[in-house]
Structure formats: C-alpha cells, structure tokens
Amino acid sequence: MTTNTLRLRVARITREAEGIQSYELVSQDGGALPEFEAGAHLDVQVPGLNGMRQYSLCNDPGETHRYIIAVQRDANGRGGSRAMHENVHEGDVLTVSEPVNDFPLLYGRSYVLIAGGIGITPLLAMARVLERTGAEWVLHYCARDADRTAFRELLATPSFAGRVHIHHDGGDPTKGLDVRALLATRGPGTRLYCCGPAGLMKAVREAATLHKWPWEKVHFEAFTAEGTSATHATAEVDFEVALKSTGQVLRVPAGKTVLNVLRTHGVKVESDCEAGSCGTCVTRVCEGTPDHRDTFFQQESAGDARMLVCVSRARSKRLVLDL
Ligand code: FES
Structure with a gap:
C-alpha cells in the first residue's frame, strides 16, 4: 500500500504525558509535505530496527508544513517504541512513508469517537477536522490517570470544551467509561470510531452489537503501544x-x-x-x-x-x- 518514502527532519520532540512523546517531522528543505487525511498513519523506519512501525498522524490534516506522531514507550514491546524514545533526537532525519489511510473519516451526521491510551492519536486528528467543519461530535478518551493522559492541555482548550470527556480508571476498566450505557442511544447517521487497546475495542464491539449499531457505521483501528495496527501473522493459502x-x-x-x-x-x-x-x-x-x-x-x-x-x-x- 505504501508508495514513496520521505526523509524528514525531527523538528521537535515534546513530552505529552508519562511515557508518551510526540515527534514533529518536517521536510529538510522547508517545503510542503504530501497532504493527509484524518485517520492516516506513517510507516516509520525506526533507527536500529528492521521493518517499519506504524504511527498515526495526530496534527490537523489541514497542515502541510509538518506531520506529528506520538509514541508511547512500552518496556515489554518489540522494541520500536523504546527505540523511538531512546534513539531519536531533535535534528535527526527519519525515513517514513507517505501518509497511508486505513481508517478514513467517512461522512456522517454525527460522530462518537472513543480512544484508549495512545489510540487517541488518529481520533485527535479526526476531532480537529470535525471541529473545523462544524459537525456534531463527541470524544471519550480513556486513560489510566491524569499523568498518562496525552494532549491534556490541548483537549481542555475552548475549541474542544463540552465535546471531550476524559475517563480515568486507575487501571481498573470496570471503573472507566461505561460503553454499554454510552452506546445505548444513537442518532440517525451517527458513526462510531474507536482506537485503543484490545480490551477497550472488545467492550465497544460488544456494546455496539448489543445495541444494534449498523456494522457499516462502526470503525475500529487496533493500536498497541508499539504503534502497530492489527496485523495478521497467518500465512496466506489458496x-x-x-x-x-x-x-x-x-x-x-x-x-x-x-x-x-x-x-x-x-x-x-x-x-x-x-x-x-x-x-x-x-x-x-x-x-x-x-x-x-x-x-x-x-x-x-x-x-x-x-x-x-x-x-x-x-x-x-x-x-x-x-x-
Ligand atoms: S471495505 Fe471497509 S471493511 Fe471491507
């Protein structure tokens, strides 16, 4: 799916929450970058590792001067997030794909966005677009606690006020967002987007099934702290x-x-x-x-x-x- 690769300079690294850093990537000559849409990701060649890691773009898709990705460090992961945190510094040049979008924001009358942990990244880009277009939307963001809530200050700004609901469960999912109650009602034409860890996605999927959400209006993207979308290791046979x-x-x-x-x-x-x-x-x-x-x-x-x-x-x- 990926076509061209880009060599981008890391202009800024920002601590967004405990264990989460964002990386602002710009072209080396200051030129415009290929456009992207909300939900898109970059395949990133992480220094010192084989293969690519996928990280969602979280900045406003209207921007062409930069891409911003965010990475949550996972000490038990395959090494991609650790290498991003330890080996990548401001001024470095990274090889990345052009934006790829497997999680597009489709037309709807209104939107419910549900994020868990680092799964906030593609939904943040969607929220920025929806806010600009004047659509009806709401974002529920589940995190363990305030220290692990990325982009907290941004989400508290007036443009997001009243739309963003942050849920802290202290590590006990039963104390977090009640997805069954949330999805019990929906307006006509409402789309649901969910990105987060497997447990949250399973709960959302079960609640959407229970309340008979139309399949075509429910969209998932699996993201681990390693930044890898759900992949399938099974070999293909005829x-x-x-x-x-x-x-x-x-x-x-x-x-x-x-x-x-x-x-x-x-x-x-x-x-x-x-x-x-x-x-x-x-x-x-x-x-x-x-x-x-x-x-x-x-x-x-x-x-x-x-x-x-x-x-x-x-x-x-x-x-x-x-x-
Ligand atoms: S075309 Fe979207 S799930 Fe198959």
Whole structure:
C-alpha cells in the first residue's frame, strides 16, 4: 500500500504525558509535505530496527508544513517504541512513508469517537477536522490517570470544551467509561470510531452489537503501544469461494483478496476502506469458516456467519457466500 518514502527532519520532540512523546517531522528543505487525511498513519523506519512501525498522524490534516506522531514507550514491546524514545533526537532525519489511510473519516451526521491510551492519536486528528467543519461530535478518551493522559492541555482548550470527556480508571476498566450505557442511544447517521487497546475495542464491539449499531457505521483501528495496527501473522493459502446464487466456484490465490477475485469475475460487492475497518463489504457466509483478518470480527467468537471480504480469508478449503 505504501508508495514513496520521505526523509524528514525531527523538528521537535515534546513530552505529552508519562511515557508518551510526540515527534514533529518536517521536510529538510522547508517545503510542503504530501497532504493527509484524518485517520492516516506513517510507516516509520525506526533507527536500529528492521521493518517499519506504524504511527498515526495526530496534527490537523489541514497542515502541510509538518506531520506529528506520538509514541508511547512500552518496556515489554518489540522494541520500536523504546527505540523511538531512546534513539531519536531533535535534528535527526527519519525515513517514513507517505501518509497511508486505513481508517478514513467517512461522512456522517454525527460522530462518537472513543480512544484508549495512545489510540487517541488518529481520533485527535479526526476531532480537529470535525471541529473545523462544524459537525456534531463527541470524544471519550480513556486513560489510566491524569499523568498518562496525552494532549491534556490541548483537549481542555475552548475549541474542544463540552465535546471531550476524559475517563480515568486507575487501571481498573470496570471503573472507566461505561460503553454499554454510552452506546445505548444513537442518532440517525451517527458513526462510531474507536482506537485503543484490545480490551477497550472488545467492550465497544460488544456494546455496539448489543445495541444494534449498523456494522457499516462502526470503525475500529487496533493500536498497541508499539504503534502497530492489527496485523495478521497467518500465512496466506489458496481457497475457494462458491456463490450461493449461481453455484459458481472461484479460486482465491495467496496474495489476492476475496474482493479482488469477486470483482475480476464481475461480482459486485460494495466496499469503501478495503482495509477491514469500515464494515461496508460485509458478506454473509452460508458454509465454511472464515479467517477474520479485519479489526471488526477478529475477536468475535460468534462472528463466523459474516465476513469482510476485503481482507478476510478462509480457514476451511471452501466458503459458500450469500452472493
Ligand atoms: S471495505 Fe471497509 S471493511 Fe471491507
């Protein structure tokens, strides 16, 4: 998905909360950077490590003179966040991708944003956009305590007043945000965006299911302190999909998605993000076992009757889809 890489100078490092630093990245010649949208991230080559780490952009997408990412140090992680905190200094030059957006802010009449920990970053960019456009929105931000609440001063400014609700649970999730109560009501056309640790996402997913939120209006992005979106370690193998309406059988090879194959054969399925986060391509599964590789059904034990065909694959040799 990533195309060009950029070499950007670290103009400023700011302590945003205990264990959380933000990094302001600018072009080396002072020129404008490629534009980005709320929800986008950068793939960052962290000095001293192999591979890239993904960090969401949290500044205003209207800015073209800088990118800001934030990184939470995780002593038990794979080393990316520690290396960012220890090895990156102001004035250093980092190799990063152009912005990539797997978590786009789609049109809605109103928005509920729920962030946990460092998951605040993409939602902060969304809040900035929503505020500017005059949309109806509310942000619930869950953190352990005030010291671990990033961007606290910014979120207390008048432009966010009345919209931002910060919840401190002291490390006990039962004392934090009551997502069931929060999601019990919703206005028509309301979209829900959630980014945070697995426990929060699971609670939000269960509450959204309980209160019958439409799947296509609920969007998740998994972020660990390592800054890595939900990834899927399972190797890709070929499998078959059969179309219930015609009996046609199509082979899905490794490296191709079900959505790709359906399109190639003229089968229309609506899609949007094509990254497993918006729910638009949800398709009923009549037979077989899907391998959920999205951020939506991934942790659902009872989620086998539907799948997101833009990213998910099969655990069985064949799936029969209700198409
Ligand atoms: S198109 Fe968004 S989840 Fe498949």
